Amino acid sequence: MAAGASPVPTQSAMYQYILKRLLLLIPTLLGAAVLVFFLLRLIPGDICELRMAGSGAYFDKEALEICRKELGIDKSEALQFFEFIKGFLTFDLGNSMYTNRPISEEIGLRFQLSLQVAIMATLTGILISLPLGVISAVKQNTWIDYCVRAFSIAGIAMPSFWLGILIILGLLLGTQAWLGTAWMPPIQYRPLWVDPVYNLSMLIWPALATGYRYSAVTTRMTRSAMLEVLREDYVRTARAKGLLEKIIIRRHALKNSLLPVVTVIGIEFAFLMGGLVVTEQVFNLNGLGKLFVVSVTNHDYSMTQALVMLVVTIFVLTNFVVDVMYGWLDPRIHYR
Amino acid sequence: MAANPAYDPALDEPAQKPELGARLLTLMRKQPLGTAGALIVLFMIFAAIFAPWLAPYDPVENNFADLNQAPSLAHWFGTDPFGRDMLSRIIFGARTALVVGFVSAVVGATVGLVLGVASAYFGGRFDLLFQRVMDVFMAFPLIIMALSVVSIFGTGVQNVIIAITIPFIPRCARVVRSSALAIREIPYVDAARACGYSHTRIILRHMVPNVMAPYLIMLTAFVGQAILLEASLSYLGLGVQEPTPAWGLMLQGGAEEYAQSAPWIAVFPGLAITVAVFGFNLFGDAVRDALDPKLRSQ
Numbered sequence: 001m002a003a004g005a006s007p008v009p010t011q012s013a014m015y016q017y018i019l020k021r022l023l024l025l026i027p028t029l030l031g032a033a034v035l036v037f038f039l040l041r042l043i044p045g046d047i048c049e050l051r052m053a054g055s056g057a058y059f060d061k062e063a064l065e066i067c068r069k070e071l072g073i074d075k076s077e078a079l080q081f082f083e084f085i086k087g088f089l090t091f092d093l094g095n096s097m098y099t100n101r102p103i104s105e106e107i108g109l110r111f112q113l114s115l116q117v118a119i120m121a122t123l124t125g126i127l128i129s130l131p132l133g134v135i136s137a138v139k140q141n142t143w144i145d146y147c148v149r150a151f152s153i154a155g156i157a158m159p160s161f162w163l164g165i166l167i168i169l170g171l172l173l174g175t176q177a178w179l180g181t182a183w184m185p186p187i188q189y190r191p192l193w194v195d196p197v198y199n200l201s202m203l204i205w206p207a208l209a210t211g212y213r214y215s216a217v218t219t220r221m222t223r224s225a226m227l228e229v230l231r232e233d234y235v236r237t238a239r240a241k242g243l244l245e246k247i248i249i250r251r252h253a254l255k256n257s258l259l260p261v262v263t264v265i266g267i268e269f270a271f272l273m274g275g276l277v278v279t280e281q282v283f284n285l286n287g288l289g290k291l292f293v294v295s296v297t298n299h300d301y302s303m304t305q306a307l308v309m310l311v312v313t314i315f316v317l318t319n320f321v322v323d324v325m326y327g328w329l330d331p332r333i334h335y336r
Numbered sequence: 337m338a339a340n341p342a343y344d345p346a347l348d349e350p351a352q353k354p355e356l357g358a359r360l361l362t363l364m365r366k367q368p369l370g371t372a373g374a375l376i377v378l379f380m381i382f383a384a385i386f387a388p389w390l391a392p393y394d395p396v397e398n399n400f401a402d403l404n405q406a407p408s409l410a411h412w413f414g415t416d417p418f419g420r421d422m423l424s425r426i427i428f429g430a431r432t433a434l435v436v437g438f439v440s441a442v443v444g445a446t447v448g449l450v451l452g453v454a455s456a457y458f459g460g461r462f463d464l465l466f467q468r469v470m471d472v473f474m475a476f477p478l479i480i481m482a483l484s485v486v487s488i489f490g491t492g493v494q495n496v497i498i499a500i501t502i503p504f505i506p507r508c509a510r511v512v513r514s515s516a517l518a519i520r521e522i523p524y525v526d527a528a529r530a531c532g533y534s535h536t537r538i539i540l541r542h543m544v545p546n547v548m549a550p551y552l553i554m555l556t557a558f559v560g561q562a563i564l565l566e567a568s569l570s571y572l573g574l575g576v577q578e579p580t581p582a583w584g585l586m587l588q589g590g591a592e593e594y595a596q597s598a599p600w601i602a603v604f605p606g607l608a609i610t611v612a613v614f615g616f617n618l619f620g621d622a623v624r625d626a627l628d629p630k631l632r633s634q
Contacts, residue, residue: 024471031471039488150369153369153614157611157612158610159564159571161568161571162606165587166603166606169602278568278571278572293483296484296487304480312475316471
């Protein structure tokens with residue numbers, strides 16, 4: 001991405017840029033594949049040993065070999081890697097080594113939940129952060145600004161799992177005091193369109209816990225972007241014209257400062273898809289994060305590989321979309 | 337994002353330097369939040385160093401006569417399910433948090449610094465390849481990295497530090513590299529090369545000192561993040577192990593099971609994490625305001 005001195009942008013320059021960025025995704029994905037493949041195999045033990053040990057009884061080497069043969073982990077590492085890449089390219093992820101069910105099915109079950117929490121957390125974050133960031137920038141160096149900044153730095157400082165624990169604690173003690181019986185959010189997942197009240201009463205809490213941290217990051221970004229734009233000449237011109245401050249802030253300043261905010265929102269969203277492990281643990285949710293931990297501890301190579309590739313793909317694609325969107329949102333940016 | 341203190345012409349006069357105490361006072365007035373952060377950090381370091389004298393009880397000694405005691409004069413923060421004094425565990429926990437925070441931040445940022453500068457200095461194919469490797473580490477899910485490190489080497493403080501340091505390296509390398517790219521174009525680097533200095537000497541003596549600002553900014557930001565990550569990993573059972581006093585570990589298990597009967601178990605360790613990271617973040621923000629020339633010029 002480069003701004004400034006390059007000549008008049010052309011359509012083809014942009015297409016070239018997009019193509020170049022897309023091609024650069026390939027080494028990243030391949031690198032992640034290599035990394036997860038060898039990291040998993042560096043971990044001592046494998047799934048067959050785990051299974052045999054789990055049965056508790058004496059086991060013979062033969063059974064171990066049969067099990068390894070069945071799962072294909074007796075083959076050479078190069079061959080296994082080749083098969084993994086081939087499966088990834090043909091979207092044939094195979095079966096989980098642990099549950100023996102199709103990986104796409106196992107992931108699909110949990111993807112819904114994780115995606116919903118991520119979207120709800122993003123919405124919570126945006127709803128809190130945009131007004132706060134704008135107010136904080138407009139009232140720079142007043143007590144309002146200091147409060148907003150302290151609030152947002154606290155959001156980054158507070159571990160979201162602790163906020164989650166506090167929310168559960170508050171719900172328990174609150175309902176105990178008000179209703180007489182302690183109420184806990186439900187644990188069994190039901191989709192939003194099947195039972196919206198039930199679904200929201202379950203997922204609103206993790207969304208709030210992660211949304212606060214999210215809002216802290218975006219509030220800070222909104223504030224600094226607004227501060228920069230508010231110093232621009234065209235804002236001064238707008239003020240000199242006698243425009244209403246409300247219009248200046250909304251139309252001149254906020255619109256132009258949204259660019260870095262969009263980036264942060266995109267990156268945080270991509271992070272949430274793979275980074276909800278701790279929050280899921282607190283609220284006992286059966287999402288992608290939990291699946292991650294279970295698969296690694298079970299030496300479930302095929303499942304972990306598929307999950308890592310999924311999260312990495314979401315991450316790089318989000319970054320790609322954000323970068324390309326820059327050009328659409330800000331015509332001053334030229335691609336090189 | 338940054339505090340942009342009101343313009344003060346007196347500060348632009350380098351003619352006579354005021355005394356250190358007076359300068360500190362001006363700085364404190366200009367950066368009230370940063371000063372608060374520095375105080376929290378200093379307090380934490382103080383608590384960590386003098387933990388054995390400050391803590392009223394032994395942090396690892398079980399006391400089955402006093403299980404889950406509510407906060408009282410004898411136990412200010414109450415006791416945990418093993419009867420251990422929460423306050424003492426929190427004071428000793430500051431040691432774990434600071435060691436993990438400082439070591440992983442310093443190692444991660446420094447390795448990132450050297451790699452980032454080297455990448456910018458050599459440029460070309462090396463730079464391109466290096467950037468791709470950094471991309472992979474940036475995109476790779478942190479939790480899988482941590483899980484793998486712990487599964488391969490086992491749990492414990494050193495391995496938590498390894499797991500946290502690895503993702504810091506590319507983040508710092510990327511920022512440092514973009515600053516170093518500009519430095520490389522300055523003629524004194526060419527001059528140094530013309531003098532026949534080795535690559536190592538040019539990188540370490542001529543380029544690294546000139547990218548100190550972004551390095552220090554990243555470093556201070558990393559300390560808080562590392563403390564937070566350590567707490568998360570320990571909470572998941574992937575980090576520091578019992579009976580070592582660590583804040584994240586104190587929230588594990590006890591916090592949910594005893595949420596109703598002994599809420600102090602869940603409240604105080606989380607408060608310690610939040611205050612500590614809060615302090616480091618405030619301090620880091622102030623460091624950034626002081627070092628970032630783009631913000632200072634305004």
